[in-house]
Amino acid sequence: MRFIWWMIKTVFFIIMIPFVIYAAMSITSWGRIYDDIDKVPAKQTALVLGTTKYISKGEPNPFYLYRIKATAQLYKKGKVKKILISGDSTTKYYRETALMRKDLIKLGVPSSVIRADKKGVRTFDSIKRAKEVYGVEDYIIVSQKFHLQRALFLALCRGDDAIGFVASEVEGSAASRKMMARELFARPVALLDLFGLSRLYEPWKKEFKDAL
Numbered sequence: 001m002r003f004i005w006w007m008i009k010t011v012f013f014i015i016m017i018p019f020v021i022y023a024a025m026s027i028t029s030w031g032r033i034y035d036d037i038d039k040v041p042a043k044q045t046a047l048v049l050g051t052t053k054y055i056s057k058g059e060p061n062p063f064y065l066y067r068i069k070a071t072a073q074l075y076k077k078g079k080v081k082k083i084l085i086s087g088d089s090t091t092k093y094y095r096e097t098a099l100m101r102k103d104l105i106k107l108g109v110p111s112s113v114i115r116a117d118k119k120g121v122r123t124f125d126s127i128k129r130a131k132e133v134y135g136v137e138d139y140i141i142v143s144q145k146f147h148l149q150r151a152l153f154l155a156l157c158r159g160d161d162a163i164g165f166v167a168s169e170v171e172g173s174a175a176s177r178k179m180m181a182r183e184l185f186a187r188p189v190a191l192l193d194l195f196g197l198s199r200l201y202e203p204w205k206k207e208f209k210d211a212l
Helices: 002-028 062-076 096-106 123-132 145-157 174-194 198-204
Strands: 045-049 082-086 114-117 138-143 161-166
Touching (some): 002 145, 002 174, 062 138, 062 161, 082 123, 096 114, 123 174, 145 161
Parallel strands (some): 045 082, 138 161
């Protein structure tokens, strides 16, 4: 009986780990995420986290569209002078950053202020490379709130002076619920990345790439 009780407690503890990590990353971002353009402190650079422009059946991805609009808004309001777009452009068939640049220009952002990190395959890569490759460590991250919490946690742990600006989302939609659920997986993985333990989730990396 004692062994069974011990097993129940162990399983409960393991199940709770993702929820505890989720909550901890949410708390870390308190006071650093803004949804009012007039209250966002000005920074030199906006770091825009990429995602696919289209979802199934060629429909526009609202997460992508809102991130592009939010970034253009920051620039036009004088909140940032430069923009670093970060996404997966590692093959000739998949060019997130090329689409992001094109759509930002359509919204009136000069091409001269846009730089592209074509190897921002995952959130951790985008945050790490912003400083190590592009020398950016004082910036505004642009994404949806649930994503910003994880991205800010990574940035702060790496010593960056980062804040977040919320891109809108379709709250309550199936896509939104799906992304929120994926965060339960993505946030523990972010900790593994910070400690250099990415090999532990390597077998599932391809399946969950969009959530990382």
